[in-house]
Amino acid sequence: MIRIEPREAPSRLLTLGVPVVSAILALALAAIPLALAGADVFAAYGFMAKGVFGSVFAFTEMLTRASPLIFTGLAATLAFRAKLWNIGGEGQFYLGAMAAVAVGTGWVEAPPIVMIPFILLIGAAAGGIGMAVPTYLKTRFGADEVVTTLLLNFIILIFLQMMLQGPLKDPMGMGWPQSAPIIDQGVLPQLLPRMRIHAGLILALGLAVIAHIALSRTVWGFKLRAVGENAAAALHAGIGVKRTLMGVAMVSGALAGLAGVSEVAGLKGYLTNDLSPGYGYTGIVVAMLAGLSPLGVVVSALFIASVFVGADTMSRAMGVSSYLADLVVSMSLLCVLIGGFVARYKFTRVTREAT
Amino acid sequence: MTENTVLALNGLSKRFGSVVANDAVNLTLKRGEVLALLGENGAGKTTLMNMLFGHYLPDTGSVDVADGHGRLRPLTLGHPQAALAAGIGMVHQHFALAENLTALDNILLGGESLLSWRQNRRAARTKVQGIIERSGLAAPLDEPVGNLSVGERQRVEILKALYHDARILVLDEPTAVLTPQEADTLFENIGAMTRDGLSVIFISHKLREVLAFSHRIAVLRHGKKVGEIATAEADEQIIARMMVGADTEVAPHPAMETGAPVLQMTSLRVRGSNARTSLNGVDLTVHAHEIVGIAGVSGNGQTALAQVVSGLVAPDGGDIRIEDAPIRHFTPPAMLKAGVGRIPEDRNHDGIIGAMSVAENLIIERLDAPEVSAKGFLRQAEIRNHAKTLCTEYDVRGPGVDAPARLLSGGNVQKLILARVFEAAPRLILANQPTRGLDLGATNEVGRRLLEARAKGSGVLLISEDLDEILALSDRVVVIHDGQLIEANTKDRAQIGLMMAGEHA
Incomplete structure (x- = not known):
């Protein structure tokens, strides 16, 4: 018989080790379907590595892919730390992107020094409102935010399609459902010539550091953690639980919204309804893999972006489906969840005493 | 120990960290008897019963339970299955029923193997109805438990215990959730069941019902059994004194002029x-x-x-x-x-x-x-x-x-x-x-x-x-x-x- 009991304090080694082991395990487990598909497993992983580290271009592509994941990962991290289950990152991403093209395609014109912060601010506000509404419903009426934020994703996506067919449709777009391009003054600067990597990455990294400091060093972060860890005690101690949740919701939604702005104003230039390959949802995996640590989010976003970019290269080179990337990402989430359980509990073998 | 003792707790102790929840508690229960276990919150009543039922493993002490022939046998401690098999049924304050299943399904649940269940349903129903007739514990058997009132749910829990041939029934604060009328009905039913030979321990801190419906009263205080008395010889004053204790002195406490x-x-x-x-x-x-x-x-x-x-x-x-x-x-x-x-x-x-x-x-x-x-x-x-x-x-x-x-x-x-x-x-x-x-x-x-x-x-x-x-x-x-x-x-x-x-x- 094995007895399972909670550990008093999970060791530092375990808290750091679990995500790393989970990531490696997920990659290793992905070898099984690879082998079943008839591919040479080692060659496949070779191509994957080459797809990420093979050239400066490959590496910057990975960083470009990681940027939106850092934003959405931070969005999930802050919300989840307050036990506010924001599953609506995908919707908030598109709200941010829509707001950016609404104001950024010629409605206002200003020099970049004004235009770029303006677009970012408007996009962040749109995302923030997108999360504030379901959070208000939660604090006021007890509506489960898991359900409301998840379903809002689909509503927002349909709304996006409507907008791309209507008010936001590019008159020069030859009838395609896409928006007009962001005007030049609003485009985020490139970081390297002839590469797609843009200033969104810098912003994401900066925000990760700010989120880390806010969470550990400020009164705001203290309240956020208190509400997340024990809302009853926080309330008893005089912390405004509802107000704190609303604040967290605005920030979380804003971060997801910034992901949308960064993609549309930094990478693509115009908005389509496939701008995000599920960055909002993947952000949840990024956050969980990071153990809900803002700085960890950077590392886990880099890992997941590497898997995606590497799997693209591998699938082109070997003719294996790039869905393998989704498989690795999902499995790393499962491994982290299982690993988290293992780390929290102590397993001891007990021999049953004879009576 | 007399012939018709069905349960004997011998020196049960349990500590949680530095807190002594139970300290060498002895308790016996006779066939057909209703024993009230009385005490303040935190006196150790629930802990004691949880040890009896195998939820907790006592640090010291043993439990003897009568088998079908009335012979006392030691109970394997720390295993709810052993307690169930020995004929001990427990009804917790918070019911453990599946709300989407009918009352009958809930009663049968856990007793028989899942495969044989269907064929035995008719026989099971007859058995449950027999119990209902003898005890008066009426409950709508084909209604999902989610639709039942609190009193009905409690009866389903008791029926479940009786269906699994409980000879000793433990009720943890059974009247806490009931209206006074429901409580009276419950005690009438308990009376009917004890005439059939069932023994009952009920935990309570309501003096009135304890005096009205039990045969014997055991009082716990700070984890120890501080008194035991036949209900016929007790009155509220005696029990109140036992419960709150008269053995500790009021600590010196300097008088002080009160302010605004x-x-x-x-x-x-x-x-x-x-x-x-x-x-x-x-x-x-x-x-x-x-x-x-x-x-x-x-x-x-x-x-x-x-x-x-x-x-x-x-x-x-x-x-x-x-x-x-x-x-x-x-x-x-x-x-x-x-x-x-x-x-x-x-x-x-x-x-x-x-x-x-x-x-x-x-x-x-x-x-x-x-x-x-x-x-x-x-x-x-x-x-x-x-x-x-x-x-x-x-x-x-x-x-x-x-x-x-x-x-x-x-x-x-x-x-x-x-x-x-x-x-x-x-x-x-x-x-x-x-x-x-x-x-x-x-x-x-x-x-x-x-x-x-x-x-x-x-x-x-x-x-x-x-x-x-x-x-x-x-x-x-x-x-x-x-x-x-x-x-x-x-x-x-x-x-x-x-x-x-x-x-x-």
Whole structure:
């Protein structure tokens, strides 16, 4: 018989080790379907590595892919730390992107020094409102935010399609459902010539550091953690639980919204309804893999972006489906969840005493 | 041991950390007998029954149960299956029924293998109906349990135990959730079942029903069995004395001139959903240099009183003044600002945030104070140094100020809360069950600190179910019963005990 009991304090080694082991395990487990598909497993992983580290271009592509994941990962991290289950990152991403093209395609014109912060601010506000509404419903009426934020994703996506067919449709777009391009003054600067990597990455990294400091060093972060860890005690101690949740919701939604702005104003230039390959949802995996640590989010976003970019290269080179990337990402989430359980509990073998 | 003993608990002891929940308890039960297990909250009643049923493994002691032929055999401890097989059935306060299954399915569940269940349904139904006829425990068998009333659900639980051939039935506070009428029906049914040879142990702290429906009464106090008496020879006074104990002395307690009122409540009303959370127009005054003890059986409105004073619930009528300033906003920050220090009843749930550090838990009620934060940033070095000072001063022992508060023992958690409350120099201190579950050392420390606060000029509102504690610490005792406060004007245990039971002495 094995007895399972909670550990008093999970060791530092375990808290750091679990995500790393989970990531490696997920990659290793992905070898099984690879082998079943008839591919040479080692060659496949070779191509994957080459797809990420093979050239400066490959590496910057990975960083470009990681940027939106850092934003959405931070969005999930802050919300989840307050036990506010924001599953609506995908919707908030598109709200941010829509707001950016609404104001950024010629409605206002200003020099970049004004235009770029303006677009970012408007996009962040749109995302923030997108999360504030379901959070208000939660604090006021007890509506489960898991359900409301998840379903809002689909509503927002349909709304996006409507907008791309209507008010936001590019008159020069030859009838395609896409928006007009962001005007030049609003485009985020490139970081390297002839590469797609843009200033969104810098912003994401900066925000990760700010989120880390806010969470550990400020009164705001203290309240956020208190509400997340024990809302009853926080309330008893005089912390405004509802107000704190609303604040967290605005920030979380804003971060997801910034992901949308960064993609549309930094990478693509115009908005389509496939701008995000599920960055909002993947952000949840990024956050969980990071153990809900803002700085960890950077590392886990880099890992997941590497898997995606590497799997693209591998699938082109070997003719294996790039869905393998989704498989690795999902499995790393499962491994982290299982690993988290293992780390929290102590397993001891007990021999049953004879009576 | 006589021929018809069906159950014998021999010297059962159980410790949780430093707290002794049960201390060498002996108990016997005869065939067809109804034994009432009586005691205050935390006296160890539920722990004892959980050991009997195999949920907890006792540290020492053994249990003998009669087999089908009436011979006592040792019970394998720590295994609910063994208890079930030996014919012990337990009905918990919180029912364990599957709401989407019918009553009959719930009764059958767990008894037979899943494969044979269908064929045996007809036979099972006949058996259940037989039990219903003999005992009078009527329940609609084909209705999903989710649609049943609380009383019906309880009958389903009992039927389930009887269906699995329980010869000994344990009921944990069976009437806590029932209306008086339902409770009467339940005891009639129990009477019918005991005539069939069933033995029943029921846990309660309601004197009236214990006297009316049991054959024998065993009283637990601080984990020990302090008395046992045939119901025929008992009356409320005797039992009340047994329950609250007459063996401890009132601690020396220097007389003190009381000051101006710090808390004034006038015809305060709270309309809660039940007696626990309701107050029906109470008046209460607590002065500076005074400890007012609220004595009462749990569930008589203590929760409502504490919630109002903590700022968690706004009253529906009446008013409250703290130091002559009327309270208009009933929120925890408003109460803190008015000078109320709160020691919550459930210290782990409401008092601390287990995952956050000791130092963080010490500042949680005053995040905006200049020594805690500046411009929205926490002053980490000051917070840690201050936490170290407080931990030394209040003797909070544990793995350090940076360790999560949940690693502290119960007594140290309470000392942490005391440090936080007293540091703010509150005018009024609400101490709600401040020593529940604490060991002797920590209990004395809490008492000492409360007396010290009184000497410094605070008023203390002490809510406790431990009458000893109330008598030892209070200058004045007020009894709470059914949402109303009655000034006791006495320190006589028996009289207060009767008032707690609703008998105006």
